[in-house]
Amino acid sequence: MKKIVVILAAGSGKRVGEGLPKQWISVHRKPIVEYTITAFHAHPQIDEIAIVLSSDYVGKLGDYIDLEQYPKIKAQIEGGKERYESTLAALNYYKDEAEAHILFHDAARPLISMEVISRVLSALQDYQAVLTAIPSADTVVEVSLNQEVAHYPERSKIFRAQTPQGFHISVIREAFRLALLDSQKQITDDCSLVHYYLPHIPVKVVEGASENFKITYPEDIAFFEDYITKQANQ
DSSP: OOEEEEEEEOOOOGGGOSSSOGGGOEETTEEHHHHHHHHHHTOTTOOEEEEEEOTTTTTOGGGTSOGGGOTTEEEEEEOOSSHHHHHHHHHHHTTTOSSOEEEEEETTOTTOOHHHHHHHHHHTTTOSEEEEEEEOSSOOOEEOTTSOEEEOOOGGGOEEEEEEEEEEHHHHHHHHHHHHTOTTOOOSOHHHHHHHHOTTSOOEEEEOOTTOOOOOSHHHHHHHHHHHHHHHHO
16 A cells, blocks of 8 residues: 655745745754655655645755655645645645555644654554544633633543644545535644544544644744754764
8 A cells, every 4th residue: 555645835834934934944954844854754664755835836845955865755736825725736636546545744843753653654554544643731721702711621632633644545535525515614634524524434543742743933943943953962
């Protein structure tokens, strides 16, 4: 079974405030997206990598990284303004793949580990949809329309979703087909589509990692740079 990874790198990353998308910010002379690519490329079970890019970057990946070092990269795909549009663009690119296992991962999560990747791939042997998540360390409250506390969910049951999210490609393709027919759709992530539109298919949750955070704010860049510096000095 072919194992495909789609790295979603079309986002604008406006909250970082560096003047360019966060995945292209250089840390120790490498763009953040390259750290993400390196992690998946090194995993022995990954057969192929596709990078979804904004229109400004499609075909220009080689201007930022040495593509000869990453022969598993097989495609640069133009994405959309919304995350789901980028996922859909990748599914359209792989329209002839009937039985592949496909993983979707945020380019701005560069500290993805081999262990987490392996957990997702392993779970796909028994499940058709897999979500990476970590337990919430904070108390979460549900708030009413009047901005009053409506409910305290049981914290032991609250997890924070991460990526990669993995699927049998036929399943996520069908979930998107149904979602696109729904004028009221609200797409938050890929696993939520399977859960909502294909409720008969269980979504397996596998353990993520706290360091697999998404770079979103300027302080995240500083933390990531410090982390890489410490790793280099070990």
